[in-house]
Amino acid sequence: MKYWIWVAWLAVVVSIFSYYSWRLFATEEKSDFLIGETSYGHYQIEMSCDSCHTSAFGGTEVLQDACENCHAADLEMAHDSHPTKKFTDPRNADRLEVVDARYCVSCHTEHQHEQTREMGVTLPDDYCYHCHEDIAEDRESHKDLPFDSCASAGCHNFHDNRALYENFLIDNANQPWLLEIANLEVPNAANKTIKENAVSLGLADADFTKAKKVNVTETVLNDWAHSSHAAAGVNCMGCHQGEDKEWIEKPGHEQCGSCHANEVQTFTEGKHGMRLSTVLSKPLKPMSPSESHMKFTETGQQSHQNCVACHQSHTFDRVFAATEACLDCHADEHSLAFLDSPHGQLWQANKSDKETAAEQVSCATCHMPRMVKGKGEKQIVSVNHNQNFNLKPNEKMIRSVCMDCHGLGFAINAIADEALIKNNFNGQPGVEIESIDWALKREE
Amino acid sequence: MKLVQTLIISASLALLLSSCGEEKAGGIEPSVYTDSLFAVMKADRTNYTKLIVARLGPKGADAIYPVEHWKDVENGAPLPAQMFRAGSEAVRDLTDKFTYTLQSEWPINKQNAPSTPMEEEGLKFIAANPGENFYGTEKLGDKSYFTAVYPDVAVAEACVSCHNDHKDTPRSDFKIGDVMGGVVIRVPL
Numbered sequence: 001m002k003y004w005i006w007v008a009w010l011a012v013v014v015s016i017f018s019y020y021s022w023r024l025f026a027t028e029e030k031s032d033f034l035i036g037e038t039s040y041g042h043y044q045i046e047m048s049c050d051s052c053h054t055s056a057f058g059g060t061e062v063l064q065d066a067c068e069n070c071h072a073a074d075l076e077m078a079h080d081s082h083p084t085k086k087f088t089d090p091r092n093a094d095r096l097e098v099v100d101a102r103y104c105v106s107c108h109t110e111h112q113h114e115q116t117r118e119m120g121v122t123l124p125d126d127y128c129y130h131c132h133e134d135i136a137e138d139r140e141s142h143k144d145l146p147f148d149s150c151a152s153a154g155c156h157n158f159h160d161n162r163a164l165y166e167n168f169l170i171d172n173a174n175q176p177w178l179l180e181i182a183n184l185e186v187p188n189a190a191n192k193t194i195k196e197n198a199v200s201l202g203l204a205d206a207d208f209t210k211a212k213k214v215n216v217t218e219t220v221l222n223d224w225a226h227s228s229h230a231a232a233g234v235n236c237m238g239c240h241q242g243e244d245k246e247w248i249e250k251p252g253h254e255q256c257g258s259c260h261a262n263e264v265q266t267f268t269e270g271k272h273g274m275r276l277s278t279v280l281s282k283p284l285k286p287m288s289p290s291e292s293h294m295k296f297t298e299t300g301q302q303s304h305q306n307c308v309a310c311h312q313s314h315t316f317d318r319v320f321a322a323t324e325a326c327l328d329c330h331a332d333e334h335s336l337a338f339l340d341s342p343h344g345q346l347w348q349a350n351k352s353d354k355e356t357a358a359e360q361v362s363c364a365t366c367h368m369p370r371m372v373k374g375k376g377e378k379q380i381v382s383v384n385h386n387q388n389f390n391l392k393p394n395e396k397m398i399r400s401v402c403m404d405c406h407g408l409g410f411a412i413n414a415i416a417d418e419a420l421i422k423n424n425f426n427g428q429p430g431v432e433i434e435s436i437d438w439a440l441k442r443e444e
Numbered sequence: 445m446k447l448v449q450t451l452i453i454s455a456s457l458a459l460l461l462s463s464c465g466e467e468k469a470g471g472i473e474p475s476v477y478t479d480s481l482f483a484v485m486k487a488d489r490t491n492y493t494k495l496i497v498a499r500l501g502p503k504g505a506d507a508i509y510p511v512e513h514w515k516d517v518e519n520g521a522p523l524p525a526q527m528f529r530a531g532s533e534a535v536r537d538l539t540d541k542f543t544y545t546l547q548s549e550w551p552i553n554k555q556n557a558p559s560t561p562m563e564e565e566g567l568k569f570i571a572a573n574p575g576e577n578f579y580g581t582e583k584l585g586d587k588s589y590f591t592a593v594y595p596d597v598a599v600a601e602a603c604v605s606c607h608n609d610h611k612d613t614p615r616s617d618f619k620i621g622d623v624m625g626g627v628v629i630r631v632p633l
Contacts, residue, residue, distance in 0.1 A: 079515050079516070083533075085533040085536050085537060086533070088536045088540075088543075089532075089536065089543050089545055090543060090584045090585070090587065090589060090630055090632075091545065091559050091560055091563065091584065091628075091630075092559075093584040093585030093587075094584075094585070096585070097585070131555075134554075138554065138612075162516065165513070167512070167513050168513075168516070442611065443611070
C-alpha cells in the first residue's frame with residue numbers, strides 16, 4: 001500500500017514540475033510566473049521574461065544591462081540630462097542612499113502596477129527635491145512651486161529637455177502661434193536601394209510562376225502595377241521569394257526590411273512592432289489591438305501588427321497608411337476627433353494633391369516623424385516608424401514636429417493642455433506655461 | 445619541559461606569522477599616482493583650451509564652433525570645462541580604480557560646487573595657497589578614498605571672459621592666472 005502512495009506522490013510531483021517547466025520554457029504563455037502586472041511600456045513583451053531577466057543570477061546590474069540594451073540609444077539621442085554616469089562619482093554616495101540614480105529600476109520599478117504612474121515612474125512625484133531642494137535660491141520664480149509640479153507642468157523632464165532648456169526658450173521666445181508651414185522633406189531612403197539598371201514594370205512583368213496557390217487575382221495584379229514597387233522595378237518575386245529561392249505566401253517584415261531596413265528597425269522599436277524586435281530573446285507573435293489596454297474599433301480588434309496591417313499589401317498606398325490605416329483601429333477620443341480638427345480638415349481637403357501633400361498634417365506627420373540624415377546628395381530621409389519616438393513624454397513632439405509650423409510658446413502650451421489634446425487641437429490652448437517669460441526675465 | 449617546548453613553538457609561529465604583514469607594500473604612493481594622472485589631465489585640458497578653442501575664437505570656424513549648448517548646435521564643440529567633464533564621465537565607464545571631477549567654489553552649474561567636507565577644505569586650501577596641492581583621505585558611503593585636489597588655473601582669456609560674463613556665475617572678477625576651481629581626484633583605498 002505504502003509503495004503505491006509513494007509512486008502516486010512522485011507522479012504528481014513530476015507532473016506538476018513538467019507542466020510548469022513546459023509553461024516556462026516551451027510556451028509563450030507564462031502569466032503564472034508574473035509577479036505583478038507590468039507597466040504600459042512593457043506589458044506587450046511581459047511573456048518574454050528572459051529579455052529583461054537575462055540571467056537567473058545577478059541583480060540590478062543584470063537588469064540595468066537589459067534596460068540599456070533597448071533604451072540606451074534613445075537616451076543618448078535625447079541628450080539625457082541625468083545619465084547614469086553623472087551619478088557614479090563617489091561624491092554622490094549620500095544622494096545614492098536616497099535614490100540610487102545609477103539604475104533605471106530605482107525610479108522605474110517593474111511589476112508594481114498600483115504604484116506606477118506617468119512615464120512608468122514608481123517614485124513619489126516630488127523626486128527632484130532630493131538634489132534640487134535649494135532651487136529657489138537661484139530661481140526667484142520657483143520659490144513657491146511644489147516639487148511634484150517640476151515634471152508635470154510642461155517645464156522639465158528628467159531625461160529629455162531638448163525643447164525646454166533655458167537657452168532654447170530664449171532663442172525661440174516671442175514667436176507667433178503659426179509660423180510658415182513647413183514643406184517636409186520627401187522620404188527617399190528606399191529609393192536609395194533601387195538598383196541602378198531598374199526599369200518601371202507593367203502587368204506583363206509580374207512573374208508569379210512560383211506561386212503555389214493560383215490565387216493571384218486581377219485586382220492584386222492591378223494594385224501592384226500601380227504601386228511604387230512596380231515603378232521601382234520590384235515584381236512579385238522581389239517580395240515573395242525568400243533567401244532559399246522558395247515562394248513565400250505572405251511575406252513578413254523581414255522581407256520588407258531587405259529594402260526598408262530603417263523603417264522596419266524603427267517599427268520594431270515602437271508599440272506596433274516591439275514584439276517582433278530582434279532585441280527580444282526570441283520574437284513573439286505580432287501585437288493585436290484585442291490584447292491592448294487602449295480603445296480600438298470593433299473591426300480592428302483582430303488585426304495583427306505587421307507592415308501590411310497599415311500598408312495594405314500590393315497597393316502600399318502611403319496616403320492610406322498615414323491616417324485611414326490608423327483610424328481603422330484607433331478609437332480613443334484624440335483619434336476620433338482628428339477628422340473634425342483643423343489638421344484633419346486640411347488633410348481631407350488636400351490629401352490627394354501630390355503638390356501640397358507634403359504640407360498636410362496626417363496622423364503620421366506627428367506620430368511618425370521624418371528623420372533626416374546627411375546633406376546634399378548623401379541626404380537620407382526616412383519615416384520613423386516608432387510611433388512612440390516622440391510621444392512620451394509628449395514635450396518630445398515640440399521640436400520633432402510641432403515647431404515645423406508652430407511657435408515654441410504655442411507648442412508648449414498646446415502640448416500641456418490635456419483637453420486640447422483630447423479634441424485633437426481643435427482650438428487655442430487653455431493652459432499657459434510661464435517658462436519662456438521666466439527665462440526672458442532672467443536675461444534682463 | 446613540554447610546556448617550554450610548546451611556548452617556544454608558539455612564539456616562533458607567532459613571530460613567523462607576524463612578519464608576513466611587515467613586508468613593505470609595493471606599488472606607488474597614492475599621491476604620486478594622482479599627481480601623474482593630474483599631469484596628463486592638465487596637459488590635455490590646457491592644450492584643448494589653447495590649441496583648439498582659443499585659436500577658433502568664440503565664433504569658431506566653419507568646421508567647429510565651441511559653445512555651451514554644443515550638442516544642439518550644428519558644428520558645435522564642447523567648451524574646455526565641458527570637454528574635461530566629458531573625459532571624466534568617459535573614464536568612469538572604463539574604470540572604477542579612480543575618478544576625477546572639476547569643481548569650483550564659484551561654479552556656473554551649482555551641481556559642480558564642493559559637496560563633501562573634504563572637497564570644501566581642499567578647494568579653499570588650493571585657492572589660499574597658490575602653487576600647492578591638497579591631499580587627504582575621506583569616507584564616502586561605506587568606502588574610503590585617497591582624495592587629492594589640484595588647482596585649476598585660468599590659462600586663456602576665453603576662460604576668464606566666459607566665466608565672468610555668464611549669467612549664472614557667482615563671481616565676475618576672474619583674471620588670467622587666478623585659481624578658478626579645482627580638479628578632485630579620488631582613489632579608492
